[in-house]
Amino acid sequence: MxxxxxxxxxxxxxxxxxxxxxxxxxxxxxxxxxxxxxxxxxxxxxxxxxxxxxxxxxxxxxxxxxxxxxxxxxxxxxxxxxxxxxxxxxxxxxxxxxxxxxxxxxxxxxxxxxxxxxxxxxxxxxxxxxxxxxxxxxxxxxxxxxxxxxxxxxxxxxxxxxxxxxxxxxxxxxxxxxxxxxxxxxxxxxxxxxxxxxxxxxxxxxxxxxxxxxxxxxxxxxxxxxxxxxxxxxxxxxxxxxxxxxxxxxxxxxxxEGLDKKQAYYLKMAQAIWAATEALGLKVFAEPAFRARGLTAILVPESLNPKKIVKIMRDTHGITLAGGQGDLDGKAIRIAHMGAVDEYDILTGLSCLEKVLKEAGHSFELGAALAAAQKVLNS
Amino acid sequence: MxxxxxxxxxxxxxxxxxxxxxxxxxxxxxxxxxxxxxxxxxxxxxxxxxxxxxxxxxxxxxxxxxxxxxxxxxxxxxxxxxxxxxxxxxxxxxxxxxxxxxxxxxxxxxxxxxxxxxxxxxxxxxxxxxxxxxxxxxxxxxxxxxxxxxxxxxxxxxxxxxxxxxxxxxxxxxxxxxxxxxxxxxxxxxxxxxxxxxxxxxxxxxxxxxxxxxxxxxxxxxxxxxxxxxxxxxxxxxxxxxxxxxxxxxxxxxxxEGLDKKQAYYLKMAQAIWAATEALGLKVFAEPAFRARGLTAILVPESLNPKKIVKIMRDTHGITLAGGQGDLDGKAIRIAHMGAVDEYDILTGLSCLEKVLKEAGHSFELGAALAAAQKVLNS
Missing domain, CATH: 3.40.640.10 (Type I PLP-dependent aspartate aminotransferase-like (Major domain))
Structure with a gap:
């Protein structure tokens, strides 16, 4: 299953x-x-x-x-x-x-x-x-x-x-x-x-x-x-x-669990995703001064087809990210790190994203996003 | 429990x-x-x-x-x-x-x-x-x-x-x-x-x-x-x-299960409740020409305190009926026989109602409502 x-x-x-x-x-x-x-x-x-x-x-x-x-x-x-x-x-x-x-x-x-x-x-x-x-x-x-x-x-x-x-x-x-x-x-x-x-x-x-x-x-x-x-x-x-x-x-x-502690943890997960995004050679959409801690929109070049990435991750691997909305439709993927999502979920999502990006021909070193995220999460 | x-x-x-x-x-x-x-x-x-x-x-x-x-x-x-x-x-x-x-x-x-x-x-x-x-x-x-x-x-x-x-x-x-x-x-x-x-x-x-x-x-x-x-x-x-x-x-x-069959069954449960109500010496509120098959409002004399009956059935026995609404507030109880409710639920509800009515001093023969309902349900 x-x-x-x-x-x-x-x-x-x-x-x-x-x-x-x-x-x-x-x-x-x-x-x-x-x-x-x-x-x-x-x-x-x-x-x-x-x-x-x-x-x-x-x-x-x-x-x-x-x-x-x-x-x-x-x-x-x-x-x-x-x-x-x-x-x-x-x-x-x-x-x-x-x-x-x-x-x-x-x-x-x-x-x-x-x-x-x-x-x-x-x-x-x-x-x-x-x-x-x-x-x-x-x-x-x-x-x-x-x-x-x-x-x-x-x-x-x-x-x-x-x-x-x-x-x-x-x-x-x-x-x-x-x-x-x-x-x-x-x-x-x-x-x-x-x-x-x-x-x-x-x-x-x-x-x-x-x-x-x-x-x-x-x-x-x-x-x-x-x-x-x-x-x-x-x-x-x-x-x-x-x-x-x-x-x-x-x-x-x-x-x-404690609201302050929880919210600090969401921020850490967000920072991990930002670092992973950079390691993948992609770009976090929100400017640094305005970044939320609950989700991250990542710009994905059209050549990689963000909609297709979302579809493969969901239908082949059972891991659901969101695509871009409105102006970002067809230009972004969004990863949420809110609610019950924890660092292991994030690493699972990143590992699947790496797999699918690699298959799509994107050039990066396999494991780079995972390593970057892991470093932040354990800092 | x-x-x-x-x-x-x-x-x-x-x-x-x-x-x-x-x-x-x-x-x-x-x-x-x-x-x-x-x-x-x-x-x-x-x-x-x-x-x-x-x-x-x-x-x-x-x-x-x-x-x-x-x-x-x-x-x-x-x-x-x-x-x-x-x-x-x-x-x-x-x-x-x-x-x-x-x-x-x-x-x-x-x-x-x-x-x-x-x-x-x-x-x-x-x-x-x-x-x-x-x-x-x-x-x-x-x-x-x-x-x-x-x-x-x-x-x-x-x-x-x-x-x-x-x-x-x-x-x-x-x-x-x-x-x-x-x-x-x-x-x-x-x-x-x-x-x-x-x-x-x-x-x-x-x-x-x-x-x-x-x-x-x-x-x-x-x-x-x-x-x-x-x-x-x-x-x-x-x-x-x-x-x-x-x-x-x-x-x-x-x-x-079949809609027609289901709805015929709801009608039978309704008829069972109507017969049981009579056996208790109480009155079905809706006139015979207008009776729904999904629930029955029953008039209960104020002396018996319908709100108290509902409260005891719910808080002491875990069986929830509804009280009267609007004009029937404090005058009626309502028993639903809709959705997943079946004849055994109805008989359970009636047996509890008999118990609580008896304790409240209402005069009727214990088991009369159950027998009346059972006869209809098996007719």
Missing amino acids: KRNLLLTPGPSKVPVELCEVLGKPIIHHRTPQFQQVLKEVFAGLKTIIGTSSDVYLLASSGTGAMEAAVANLLSPGDKAITCEYGKFGERWTALAKAYKAQTIPLQIPWGKAVTVEDLKKVLAQHPDTKAVFLTQCETSTSATPDLEAIGAFLKTTKTLLVADCVSALGTEPMKMDEWGVDVVCSGSHKGLMLPPGVGIVAASARAIEAIAQSTNIRFYFDLRKSRKSLADTDTPFTPAIGIVIALNEAIKMLLA | KRNLLLTPGPSKVPVELCEVLGKPIIHHRTPQFQQVLKEVFAGLKTIIGTSSDVYLLASSGTGAMEAAVANLLSPGDKAITCEYGKFGERWTALAKAYKAQTIPLQIPWGKAVTVEDLKKVLAQHPDTKAVFLTQCETSTSATPDLEAIGAFLKTTKTLLVADCVSALGTEPMKMDEWGVDVVCSGSHKGLMLPPGVGIVAASARAIEAIAQSTNIRFYFDLRKSRKSLADTDTPFTPAIGIVIALNEAIKMLLA
């Missing part, structure tokens, strides 16, 4: 312990038994997100959590700055436009991320902006901004800061309250190590105020309903019970 | 075979391997729904599927008749109002369901109604309308017929194309025997036309995006991968 190794930036690898939990019969959600689970999940997510404010659970993908942010914070005509430095930044623009906001896209070259300076300029032109929407880990490019600095600036203004942390939560540091992030959107299937199906939204006090004022149409994603349900340790609609129960276990695993 | 038997109308009992599938590591969704799963799921759902038209999958609960119907079919100001004969009918009204439709609630006493005559009257007053929204199995009362007759009438008009089949699909017969139902909304966690997390929408040709014309704000639930993705055997956003893979197996199980 072929290996089934997911080195993809969502869904990420589900560890055996969580598979076991997902394979247990579920319980009913309107029971004290499930309320206990919800209590623990809310508390655990607050710790991971770094907030004492509300956390809401949705039965949705990450995009559902992003739509909830847009639908609940803005009203038609409100000004929204959407930071585009990849496919998921462009999704913020599409969402804000769909909700008839006055959308101000801030286009930044792919491979970089938004900076405080970028935002200062555009906010000076549009000081009445209701919210800035950005991506903490831009999954299409593997770039990440300095959220702490951006938060420190925006909290001195009236403009809210909304972060798509779908592929960042758990893997990148997040100190929502300390940094001044107003809304964190995430999902179950990236750093939290589970199958997709649970959307997560955290909202600061000033976000909750904006939610109360919005005139947008909202029903399924109405965060006012979510807030009301919190008082009864409940969700407004049927939650994805099985995944929520497993989420509780995932959070316990993460916190038992 | 306590038994964990769900006799609740969603989530329903997940059979062991599907627990096993849910406990397997997932695969990535943008792969030929997952496309194969999607192909089979779409084909299987078409058979269960009785349609050759589009079927869309959402990562959501059943309410998400209902919202998708409202958001995509109506435009602000459109007339919508929402049939209310229980809590979920009222949800159609709330959704239509949220989307600023001109909402015409058709109130029918709880325990009955809407009839062709009811609709003829209200449509005569509002012939320009865009769509009628009704509930196939009203989970709060266990009433069901004659959908075949209603479809036959509405397909002679310009008014669309939208059915909430969340707790009906798989358990009640559904012949969407033959009956003239335009939209079927459902979810994974009732008759389809899985945990919640997957919403299902099927749309007829005339529904697809309406979807193209709607001016409503739509993004996550935009069925135009879903339709476009069908061409690539894909979904617009990350699907609830694990549940979709298990859904494929659930559909295979249902179809291997």
Whole structure:
């Protein structure tokens, strides 16, 4: 039987312990038994997100959590700055436009991320902006901004800061309250190590105020309903019970291992991939100042056909990387090192990549990527 | 360890075979391997729904599927008749109002369901109604309308017929194309025997036309995006991968057993519960002409405290029934016989109910409900 190794930036690898939990019969959600689970999940997510404010659970993908942010914070005509430095930044623009906001896209070259300076300029032109929407880990490019600095600036203004942390939560540091992030959107299937199906939204006090004022149409994603349900340790609609129960276990695993330690480890794995990439004579796409620790986009010359590399690794060897998205379609491969992925998974992925690159006629010394990665991992 | 038997109308009992599938590591969704799963799921759902038209999958609960119907079919100001004969009918009204439709609630006493005559009257007053929204199995009362007759009438008009089949699909017969139902909304966690997390929408040709014309704000639930993705055997956003893979197996199980045979069996289980209810000196809430086969709401005198009965059965004996909802809160218990629930589960539930009723001082002959049910089940 072929290996089934997911080195993809969502869904990420589900560890055996969580598979076991997902394979247990579920319980009913309107029971004290499930309320206990919800209590623990809310508390655990607050710790991971770094907030004492509300956390809401949705039965949705990450995009559902992003739509909830847009639908609940803005009203038609409100000004929204959407930071585009990849496919998921462009999704913020599409969402804000769909909700008839006055959308101000801030286009930044792919491979970089938004900076405080970028935002200062555009906010000076549009000081009445209701919210800035950005991506903490831009999954299409593997770039990440300095959220702490951006938060420190925006909290001195009236403009809210909304972060798509779908592929960042758990893997990148997040100190929502300390940094001044107003809304964190995430999902179950990236750093939290589970199958997709649970959307997560955290909202600061000033976000909750904006939610109360919005005139947008909202029903399924109405965060006012979510807030009301919190008082009864409940969700407004049927939650994805099985995944929520497993989420509780995932959070316990993460916190038992220690978030800081985990995140330092993700950085080390990222550095190992960067070194391996160089050893292969390829190029890490994101600029050094903006590199995320959860995944790496690697530029692959067209002659080597990145789509074919991904296909052979997956269909022949059972190891799944991601190809390029959007502007990087047909130009890149992406290796994720988030959630349950560890150094042995990374070395397995690199060894398979070496094999397939060699077969494709790429010139490098076999073992070079493995050796480079191994040196970083054991430094 | 306590038994964990769900006799609740969603989530329903997940059979062991599907627990096993849910406990397997997932695969990535943008792969030929997952496309194969999607192909089979779409084909299987078409058979269960009785349609050759589009079927869309959402990562959501059943309410998400209902919202998708409202958001995509109506435009602000459109007339919508929402049939209310229980809590979920009222949800159609709330959704239509949220989307600023001109909402015409058709109130029918709880325990009955809407009839062709009811609709003829209200449509005569509002012939320009865009769509009628009704509930196939009203989970709060266990009433069901004659959908075949209603479809036959509405397909002679310009008014669309939208059915909430969340707790009906798989358990009640559904012949969407033959009956003239335009939209079927459902979810994974009732008759389809899985945990919640997957919403299902099927749309007829005339529904697809309406979807193209709607001016409503739509993004996550935009069925135009879903339709476009069908061409690539894909979904617009990350699907609830694990549940979709298990859904494929659930559909295979249902179809291997035979839908007609299964649904006849659900009716027999329902009849067994009705006989048992009488033997206990209690009353089935839904009127005989409108009784669903997937669950039964039973009126319980306040002196017996239905909430306490549900609590003791669940917390002391590990057998979960549902209490009353909305108008029936504190007045009823509900026993589901849908999805994977079989006659032995029903008899287990009845034996526990007898025990708890006896302890509560209710006067009846111990074993009477079991005997009455057993006679029906073996007739």
